[in-house]
Amino acid sequence: MDIRIKIGLRIKELRKNLSLTQEALAFKADLDKTYVNEVENGKRNISVVNLEKVILALETDIKDFFQATQFSSTN
């Protein structure tokens, strides 16, 4: 699976855990809501600086963000 898709799915999962809308997440992360929508749908090749903003807005850290099975080479 494309890394952009994997990251988008992980963001969506964590966002829903917090009961946030895409718009609320975008506001928390200080990013455009269209951009967040495109990242979540795997359409954007996000940079690490913006990804960190999203991860912090999702109230987690980079280490935990990537602790999902889809980021392991066996998946």
Add this chain to the structure above:
Amino acid sequence: MDIRIKIGLRIKELRKNLSLTQEALAFKADLDKTYVNEVENGKRNISVVNLEKVILALETDIKDFFQATQFSSTN
């Protein structure tokens, strides 16, 4: 610490574990050697697609790449 610095240090650590030069890593990852040098020195805001290329060239996966203490929020 800036995410770009953290990622650069992690790349350098894993590259040295494999006894690769920056040039050899760049070749394996199909990236420019100047670009790899700048990423390793924390001067580039790398995208996730290029970061995945580097991580694969380092013979690891994304999950393990981010399993370093500097990617935890307590660091």
